[in-house]
Amino acid sequence: MAAAPKTRIQMKNRATILEAALEVFSANGFRGATLDQIATAAGLSKPNLLYYFAGKEAIHAELLTSLLDTWLDPLRALNANGDPIGEITGYVQRKLEMSRAYPRESRLFANEIVQGAPRMIDEITGPLKTLVDEKAAVIRGWSEAGQIAPLDPHHLIFSIWATTQHYADFDVQVRGILRPDGEAHFDAAAGFLQSLYERALSPF
Amino acid sequence: MAAAPKTRIQMKNRATILEAALEVFSANGFRGATLDQIATAAGLSKPNLLYYFAGKEAIHAELLTSLLDTWLDPLRALNANGDPIGEITGYVQRKLEMSRAYPRESRLFANEIVQGAPRMIDEITGPLKTLVDEKAAVIRGWSEAGQIAPLDPHHLIFSIWATTQHYADFDVQVRGILRPDGEAHFDAAAGFLQSLYERALSPF
Amino acid sequence: MAAAPKTRIQMKNRATILEAALEVFSANGFRGATLDQIATAAGLSKPNLLYYFAGKEAIHAELLTSLLDTWLDPLRALNANGDPIGEITGYVQRKLEMSRAYPRESRLFANEIVQGAPRMIDEITGPLKTLVDEKAAVIRGWSEAGQIAPLDPHHLIFSIWATTQHYADFDVQVRGILRPDGEAHFDAAAGFLQSLYERALSPF
Amino acid sequence: MAAAPKTRIQMKNRATILEAALEVFSANGFRGATLDQIATAAGLSKPNLLYYFAGKEAIHAELLTSLLDTWLDPLRALNANGDPIGEITGYVQRKLEMSRAYPRESRLFANEIVQGAPRMIDEITGPLKTLVDEKAAVIRGWSEAGQIAPLDPHHLIFSIWATTQHYADFDVQVRGILRPDGEAHFDAAAGFLQSLYERALSPF
DNA sequence: GATGAATGAGTCTTCATTCAT
DNA sequence: CATGAATGAAGACTCATTCAT
Numbered sequence: 001m002a003a004a005p006k007t008r009i010q011m012k013n014r015a016t017i018l019e020a021a022l023e024v025f026s027a028n029g030f031r032g033a034t035l036d037q038i039a040t041a042a043g044l045s046k047p048n049l050l051y052y053f054a055g056k057e058a059i060h061a062e063l064l065t066s067l068l069d070t071w072l073d074p075l076r077a078l079n080a081n082g083d084p085i086g087e088i089t090g091y092v093q094r095k096l097e098m099s100r101a102y103p104r105e106s107r108l109f110a111n112e113i114v115q116g117a118p119r120m121i122d123e124i125t126g127p128l129k130t131l132v133d134e135k136a137a138v139i140r141g142w143s144e145a146g147q148i149a150p151l152d153p154h155h156l157i158f159s160i161w162a163t164t165q166h167y168a169d170f171d172v173q174v175r176g177i178l179r180p181d182g183e184a185h186f187d188a189a190a191g192f193l194q195s196l197y198e199r200a201l202s203p204f
Numbered sequence: 205m206a207a208a209p210k211t212r213i214q215m216k217n218r219a220t221i222l223e224a225a226l227e228v229f230s231a232n233g234f235r236g237a238t239l240d241q242i243a244t245a246a247g248l249s250k251p252n253l254l255y256y257f258a259g260k261e262a263i264h265a266e267l268l269t270s271l272l273d274t275w276l277d278p279l280r281a282l283n284a285n286g287d288p289i290g291e292i293t294g295y296v297q298r299k300l301e302m303s304r305a306y307p308r309e310s311r312l313f314a315n316e317i318v319q320g321a322p323r324m325i326d327e328i329t330g331p332l333k334t335l336v337d338e339k340a341a342v343i344r345g346w347s348e349a350g351q352i353a354p355l356d357p358h359h360l361i362f363s364i365w366a367t368t369q370h371y372a373d374f375d376v377q378v379r380g381i382l383r384p385d386g387e388a389h390f391d392a393a394a395g396f397l398q399s400l401y402e403r404a405l406s407p408f
Numbered sequence: 409m410a411a412a413p414k415t416r417i418q419m420k421n422r423a424t425i426l427e428a429a430l431e432v433f434s435a436n437g438f439r440g441a442t443l444d445q446i447a448t449a450a451g452l453s454k455p456n457l458l459y460y461f462a463g464k465e466a467i468h469a470e471l472l473t474s475l476l477d478t479w480l481d482p483l484r485a486l487n488a489n490g491d492p493i494g495e496i497t498g499y500v501q502r503k504l505e506m507s508r509a510y511p512r513e514s515r516l517f518a519n520e521i522v523q524g525a526p527r528m529i530d531e532i533t534g535p536l537k538t539l540v541d542e543k544a545a546v547i548r549g550w551s552e553a554g555q556i557a558p559l560d561p562h563h564l565i566f567s568i569w570a571t572t573q574h575y576a577d578f579d580v581q582v583r584g585i586l587r588p589d590g591e592a593h594f595d596a597a598a599g600f601l602q603s604l605y606e607r608a609l610s611p612f
Numbered sequence: 613m614a615a616a617p618k619t620r621i622q623m624k625n626r627a628t629i630l631e632a633a634l635e636v637f638s639a640n641g642f643r644g645a646t647l648d649q650i651a652t653a654a655g656l657s658k659p660n661l662l663y664y665f666a667g668k669e670a671i672h673a674e675l676l677t678s679l680l681d682t683w684l685d686p687l688r689a690l691n692a693n694g695d696p697i698g699e700i701t702g703y704v705q706r707k708l709e710m711s712r713a714y715p716r717e718s719r720l721f722a723n724e725i726v727q728g729a730p731r732m733i734d735e736i737t738g739p740l741k742t743l744v745d746e747k748a749a750v751i752r753g754w755s756e757a758g759q760i761a762p763l764d765p766h767h768l769i770f771s772i773w774a775t776t777q778h779y780a781d782f783d784v785q786v787r788g789i790l791r792p793d794g795e796a797h798f799d800a801a802a803g804f805l806q807s808l809y810e811r812a813l814s815p816f
Numbered sequence: 817g818a819t820g821a822a823t824g825a826g827t828c829t830t831c832a833t834t835c836a837t
Numbered sequence: 838c839a840t841g842a843a844t845g846a847a848g849a850c851t852c853a854t855t856c857a858t
Contacts, residue, residue, distance in 0.1 A: 631851095646852065646853085647852075647854085648849085648852075648853095650842060658854090659854090659855085659856090662853085662854070662855085667853070667854075668852095668853065668854090673841085
């Protein structure tokens with residue numbers, strides 16, 4: 001077993017495998033992904049893959065846990081003492097930027113959750129719920145203070161997730177309809193979402 | 205060969221199979237679903253399943269095409285001659301209602317699109333794009349006429365898809381965070397989205 | 409699943425598989441046996457094997473449970489009301505006859521028990537112990553009544569198992585040393601064991 | 613190459629490996645044992661194991677040959693000039709003592725022989741047969757001289773092997789039935805076997 | 817001497833699909 | 838129409854052994 005990476009080559013190979021696994025899992029889902037695909041993508045033999053990770057589940061689990069933390073950073077950064085509308089639209093923009101920069105991570109989670117999150121449900125009902133509830137309380141404070149419009153904070157957060165991750169998770173559909181040059185449409189999306197939330201949140 | 209359903213029993217069995225397949229495909233994705241699961245869910249033997257459909261792909265394809273049409277009805281109903289804001293929020297509500305009533309259909313599409321829509325890409329770049337472009341033109345007309353705020357119509361439509369389908373596609377996450385009684389949270393979502401879009405679209 | 413054999417072909421194939429499995433498991437032990445060997449011996453394809461049995465473990469388990477009952481018949485037949493020495497030497501002869509006629513069954517159990525009986529321990533501490541304790545009580549009655557010599561009944565039963573099964577379990581060693589023609593040595597063994605136990609049990 | 617152990621550390625490691633291998637092979641059989649298990653039990657790395665031995669087969673072969681000699685010492689000690697019954701029961705007791713003290717060695721051989729002795733057959737038909745034939749001749753001499761009962765000497769030796777090794781090879785079964793405290797049952801076995809053979813061998 | 821890294825050859829099992837009735 | 842039976846291909850995982858240092 002190679003529970004914790006020790007040597008340089010181990011760290012490098014583990015990283016290579018996780019990168020390849022992210023590619024494959026995000027594109028095919030857990031069941032649809034094969035170790036052969038991951039091994040090929042990583043440039044390693046299948047048994048060598050299993051020298052570094054206990055199995056398919058272990059690779060997937062490692063991916064989920066190691067990425068979830070980073071994934072929630074934008075929400076954690078929502079500052080109770082900042083300007084309310086600026087904080088929220090800032091969060092929208094950071095989240096959209098993550099969809100642009102890390103679409104595979106987004107799809108990895110999307111695949112998992114769409115299928116009932118069998119390997120993530122504890123993270124959702126535990127740490128994620130805690131964080132969301134905490135930030136929702138902050139937002140509720142703002143709306144009760146009249147600093148933003150009286151919108152349900154939980155559903156507001158959901159709407160931000162939905163609208164921003166949409167550009168990663170449903171990328172192929174967005175591109176099929178917009179036929180954009182590269183990632184130009186992300187700028188349009190940024191502008192649209194900025195307007196949408198500024199208008200919706202404005203207390204007047 | 206069973207090219208076209210003829211007898212009453214044939215039609216009934218095809219419907220039963222499609223119902224079972226929707227259940228299984230939406231919950232597991234294409235690769236994660238097995239004919240055994242579908243056959244069991246349908247109460248038929250596996251060979252009998254394949255008497256009605258040419259194979260796993262054929263069942264999935266039939267599901268996608270037969271459902272896509274209905275799936276787009278709410279958007280088709282967007283009336284160029286109606287009240288702009290009412291038309292759009294009405295669309296939002298119909299779409300949300302579909303997420304409530306037909307979450308499996310939503311997840312079927314979500315699974316497919318998240319994984320790059322390998323079996324749907326032609327529908328997206330063809331009929332879907334055409335419809336969306338047409339309705340986007342209508343919305344653009346409204347905003348150019350000052351009847352609604354000047355928001356990008358394509359991204360507006362995306363945001364509506366995203367925010368409404370979120371309650372079906374990410375159901376397990378929504379429930380893990382809100383811990384709702386049954387479907388109570390759909391009413392809250394309806395209210396939230398009504399406010400969100402009324403505020404955002406209001407031209408003043 | 410094919411939990412219970414229904415059709416004639418199923419019964420025939422299940423029997424064929426169990427016969428092949430007995431051959432392979434008894435000769436190689438559980439870990440040493442492969443489904444390939446069993447499939448080949450049964451004249452079936454490996455997947456077809458697994459159509460009849462859930463897996464390697466299931467085949468082995470079915471063998472053990474279905475054979476154990478028959479295996480204990482000779483001991484069950486020990487009659488408390490018969491002539492003591494005749495009953496015991498009769499048991500010895502029946503047991504030896506089983507080693508001659510069913511050496512593979514004997515080796516199947518031997519393989520399992522030598523390796524700690526991981527898949528049989530419950531049968532041993534349950535039904536087997538109960539049966540042995542019961543028959544040991546009968547034998548103890550005889551020896552307390554002075555009808556046979558005062559030998560420990562449990563160890564007497566063990567010695568009978570050991571001496572008779574030896575000709576099945578250690579067959580290759582017995583043959584390597586005696587170099588018998590066919591099974592001629594079984595007759596000599598029968599005579600030897602008859603003398604051994606008659607002499608040892610005789611109360612005088 | 614490590615043809616013959618030279619240094620002190622080499623001898624120590626070879627001994628450690630053989631000890632670990634005995635543990636693992638006796639408990640799992642040849643096919644059921646893995647080099648990983650042996651390496652772990654020996655506290656060495658797998659490649660290091662293979663520095664000392666050419667491979668799995670080599671370790672097993674070394675074990676068998678190095679142990680067989682000791683294993684036959686009790687029989688070699690059977691003294692043609694001693695008291696016949698005392699010599700034979702003495703052999704029984706020494707053999708039983710070996711089952712008590714070295715059950716793993718007994719099971720190592722049992723595993724091998726039950727599965728047809730593929731790696732031991734030459735030892736059996738060669739040196740072992742020679743030794744047994746020689747001692748059988750001694751016993752035959754005693755019985756022809758009327759010093760012991762006229763029992764077939766080869767089968768007598770087999771019965772001694774069977775009854776004594778039974779307590780090592782079928783240990784789990786014996787314990788499952790007797791539920792002894794520790795090794796108390798070995799004393800009962802010793803008494804039982806002493807009686808059994810004294811009675812059976814007594815010429816009157 | 818010792819070990820981290822790597823792999824070819826299995827070995828069990830799953831699954832979409834076909835065959836035969 | 839329906840199904841019991843059968844299988845080729847794939848897929849996860851194991852293991853003895855080798856390589857490189």
